[in-house]
Amino acid sequence: MIATSMQQxxxxxxxGVEKLAYETVSxxxxxxxEVLVKVHAFGINRPDILQRQGLYPMPKxxxxxPGLEVAGEIVAVGDTVTQFKVGDQVCGLTNGGGYAEYCVVPESQTLTIPQGVSFVQAAAIPETFFTVWANVFQMGKAKTGETLLVHGGTSGIGTTALMLAKSLGLKSFATxxxxxxxxxxSHLTDAxxxxxxxxxxxxxxxxENGGVDIILDMVGAPYLEQNLNLLRRDGRLVYIAFLGGAKAKDVKLGQIMxxxxxxxxxxxxxxxxAEKAEIAQGLQTQVAPLWAKGECLPMIYQTFKFDQIQAAHACMDTGxxxxKVVVEVL
Structure with a gap:
């Protein structure tokens, strides 16, 4: 029987982290x-930090x-759900609300946890893998034999991109x-x-001055000139953040052309x-088999208990x- 109340x-x-608190709600x-997930673990991500700071609010x-990714057990399903049932172990990309003991997740953004993958590992999958798959492999059109440069190589996004690059046959560099x-x-890339x-x-x-085919950048303006210099003909520069600055001066448009x-x-x-569903489908068919073989599983930096949410955010704040930083709920 499902409880009627929970903490979030x-x-x-x-x-700062002191602005995080707990409340009991239905x-x-x-x-x-949608599916209702009894949360066993959830990941901490940079958008959560920015949201806490008032810089990245949820849509109206x-x-x-906060909370963009969870892992746990399904305890209820909506009337039109066909892919999952009560009792399934899943992870999912939420639309918010992941920092809780229970969370609803759209069916189309939910993934089955492969056998042998822990809830902690699974909780660290959705946000970074959805982001990397969409930006590097869908928008960036990365393919075997190409060369990828990842800025912020030890972040959750960075390590995910580097693991996928290695498994899918791309050479990589990282800053x-x-x-x-x-x-x-060093086991993943040339850092x-x-x-x-x-x-x-x-x-x-x-x-040998050949440069790279794709750059995944979360730094922004300070690296623009060097990024453009390094890209080969038909290269792709993909931005997912601009932590170092959002406005660049003196862009070399001729070089781009x-x-x-x-x-x-x-x-x-x-x-x-619909867009998130397409990303999920790509992950389920092309990346989930890697997870099942023990490949491309998230690098977990530290885990915290549910009552340590301020410490978990403080850990992320240090950089x-x-x-990944993960919080265990159970």
């Missing part, structure tokens, strides 16, 4: 196309409760902020400490249900994490 995390007002009811009409981080992902080395120079040396470059970007939050 709320943001009392924009600010368990949400499922709509026809969507729950203000990181310390020698410790270089070592931490460069941007604080001590010029990444453009290093990559040119290692590619001569190289036939594509510059694009997206946010997951603004995508439609020292390598991989």
């Amino acid at each position: 995390v709320i943001i009392t007002e924009p600010g 368990i949400p009811e499922v709509n026809a196309d 009409g969507v729950t203000p409760v 990181v902020g310390s020698n410790e981080k270089v070592e931490a992902i 460069i400490n941007y604080k001590t080395q010029n990444f453009e120079q290093v990559i040119n040396e290692k590619t 001569m190289k036939r470059l594509t510059v694009t970007g997206s946010t997951m939050r603004a995508r439609t249900t 020292e994490h390598i991989g």
Whole structure:
């Protein structure tokens, strides 16, 4: 029997980790196309941090409760749900509300957890894998044999992109902020400490000035010139954030034209249900088999208990994490 009430995390007002608090509320009811998940674990992501700071609010009409990915057991299904049943172990990309003991997830954004994958690992899958699959492999059209540069290589997004690149036959480079981080992902990529080395120079040396085909960038304006310099003809520059600055000056439009470059970007939050469903389908058919073999499973940096949400956010705030931060609810 499902309980009637649950605890969830709320943001009392924009600010630091002290603005995160708990409240007891009724368990949400499922709509026809949703499943209700008893949450065993959920991931902490950069959009959650920005939301807490008041910089990335939920869309109008969507729950203000943070949390974009959960893993757990289905305890109820909507009337039109056909792919899942009560008792299934799943992870899913939520539309918010993941920081809770129960969460509703659209059926089309829900994935079956492969056998042998833990709830903690599964909780770290949806947000980063949806983001990387959509941006690098759908929009960026990455294919076997190409070369990918990932800025922020030890973030959850970064490690996900590098793991997928390795498994799917792409060569990669990554920028990181310390020698410790270089070592931490050395098994996945050719990492460069941007604080001590010029990444453009290093990559040119290692590619004999050949450059790269695709760049996944979350830094933004400070790297634009070097990114454009490094891209090969028909290269793709894909933005998913601009943590270093959103406005760039003196963009070399001629270089974009001569190289036939594509510059694009997206946010997951603004995508439609149909778009997210398409991403989920791609993951289910092309990436889930890798998870089942033990490949491309998230790198877990640290786990916290449900009553340690402030500590979990503080961990993310330091920027020292390598991989994902996850909260265990059960």
